[in-house]
Amino acid sequence: MPRLAPSLFRQARNQISPFAPLLLPVCRTLDSTANELRWIKEHVNSTDSLVPRKLGIWQACLKREKGIPLQYILGNQPFGPLDILCKPGVLIPRPETESIITHLTTLLPFSSSPLKILDLCTGTGCIPLLIASLLPSTSQILGVDISPLAISLSRQNLSHNISLSHLPLSASKSITFTKSDIFSPSFLSSLPFSSGELDILTSNPPYISPAGFNKNTERSVRLYEPKLALVPDVNLGKGYVCLPEDVFYARLLEIVSVLQPKRVLFEVGDVEQATRVAEMVVRGGELKNYAGTVEIWRDDPEREEKERISLRNNEEKVEVKGRGNGRGVYFWRKDY
Numbered sequence: 570m571p572r573l574a575p576s577l578f579r580q581a582r583n584q585i586s587p588f589a590p591l592l593l594p595v596c597r598t599l600d601s602t603a604n605e606l607r608w609i610k611e612h613v614n615s616t617d618s619l620v621p622r623k624l625g626i627w628q629a630c631l632k633r634e635k636g637i638p639l640q641y642i643l644g645n646q647p648f649g650p651l652d653i654l655c656k657p658g659v660l661i662p663r664p665e666t667e668s669i670i671t672h673l674t675t676l677l678p679f680s681s682s683p684l685k686i687l688d689l690c691t692g693t694g695c696i697p698l699l700i701a702s703l704l705p706s707t708s709q710i711l712g713v714d715i716s717p718l719a720i721s722l723s724r725q726n727l728s729h730n731i732s733l734s735h736l737p738l739s740a741s742k743s744i745t746f747t748k749s750d751i752f753s754p755s756f757l758s759s760l761p762f763s764s765g766e767l768d769i770l771t772s773n774p775p776y777i778s779p780a781g782f783n784k785n786t787e788r789s790v791r792l793y794e795p796k797l798a799l800v801p802d803v804n805l806g807k808g809y810v811c812l813p814e815d816v817f818y819a820r821l822l823e824i825v826s827v828l829q830p831k832r833v834l835f836e837v838g839d840v841e842q843a844t845r846v847a848e849m850v851v852r853g854g855e856l857k858n859y860a861g862t863v864e865i866w867r868d869d870p871e872r873e874e875k876e877r878i879s880l881r882n883n884e885e886k887v888e889v890k891g892r893g894n895g896r897g898v899y900f901w902r903k904d905y
């Protein structure tokens with residue numbers, strides 16, 4: 570990353586605020602520094618605290634200077650129409666996730682009966698809460714995560730967004746979050762859905778390889794976001810024939826083969842991983858019902874751009890939709 574000129578620090582101090590030079594190294598531009606400082610000031614002003622206002626702003630800027638993500642300092646992140654509460658220990662929702670989930674909801678037919686939706690590795694609960702806020706029909710939704718911190722925050726996000734009227738009151742009954750390990754042998758039998766009745770299964774699981782985490786993952790993510798949310802534990806790979814970073818998809822496909830949901834969307838890290846996951850779907854013996862339906866979505870799947878790519882060792886081609894980085898693998902049941 571190029572070093573910043575000392576003159577830019579002077580400009581930040583003179584044109585924005587004496588606090589601005591603290592934010593400049595993480596924000597990189599004057600515009601972005603001015604924006605972050607405004608959000609920090611608004612946050613400090615809205616918080617009841619015995620700490621004097623200026624000291625509060627200075628403390629927040631020092632945290633940001635260390636690389637602590639802004640969302641952990643401010644305590645929230647806009648996500649579609651929702652306000653998602655964020656706390657250290659739970660992954661911050663990303664705009665790419667918002668983009669593919671929003672696109673998914675545009676593909677769903679109107680349904681007068683409640684849609685049954687399962688979100689695995691739910692974190693803050695951002696995916697199921699966004700689906701619930703965008704769908705005109707009511708839904709019966711379950712979000713699952715292994716982390717007690719995540720489950721507690723997802724429940725807070727449910728009540729917080731009901732209190733802001735971003736979700737209807739009925740969501741307090743129709744949306745539930747539960748702590749569970751999706752690799753546990755008893756996981757499937759603990760679910761309240763029988764085979765064939767789920768409308769949608771979504772998941773944004775941990776998908777970064779240990780090497781990729783050490784080499785390519787941004788410093789603030791590496792230091793301050795939970796590794797449990799990002800890198801699959803190496804011990805999970807035993808019994809699965811795949812790369813360590815793909816092991817969650819192998820397990821998710823076992824779950825799909827039993828539950829036979831009508832539509833499935835997985836978030837992935839890039840086109841290479843999307844291609845490997847698409848191959849797992851095509852090869853999966855118990856996934857015949859989904860043959861020929863697999864699509865790869867890029868960051869912005871709403872875009873008209875489309876191409877077809879061949880899968881390795883396979884005659885089959887899949888459609889790649891949208892623009893940007895490879896972000897999702899989507900497939901649906903043919904008989905539906």
Ligand SMILES: C[S@@+](CC[C@H](N)C(=O)[O-])C[C@H]1O[C@@H](n2cnc3c(N)ncnc32)[C@H](O)[C@@H]1O
Pocket residue numbers: 660661662663666689690691692693694695696713714715716719749750751752772773774775776797798799
């Ligand atoms: C990439 S984060 C996604 C969070 C959220 N869905 C989002 O999009 O922001 C992955 C989540 O998987 C959870 N997780 C990790 N291992 C798990 C397991 N064995 N069973 C269930 N959840 C798990 C982590 O706690 C983390 O919240």
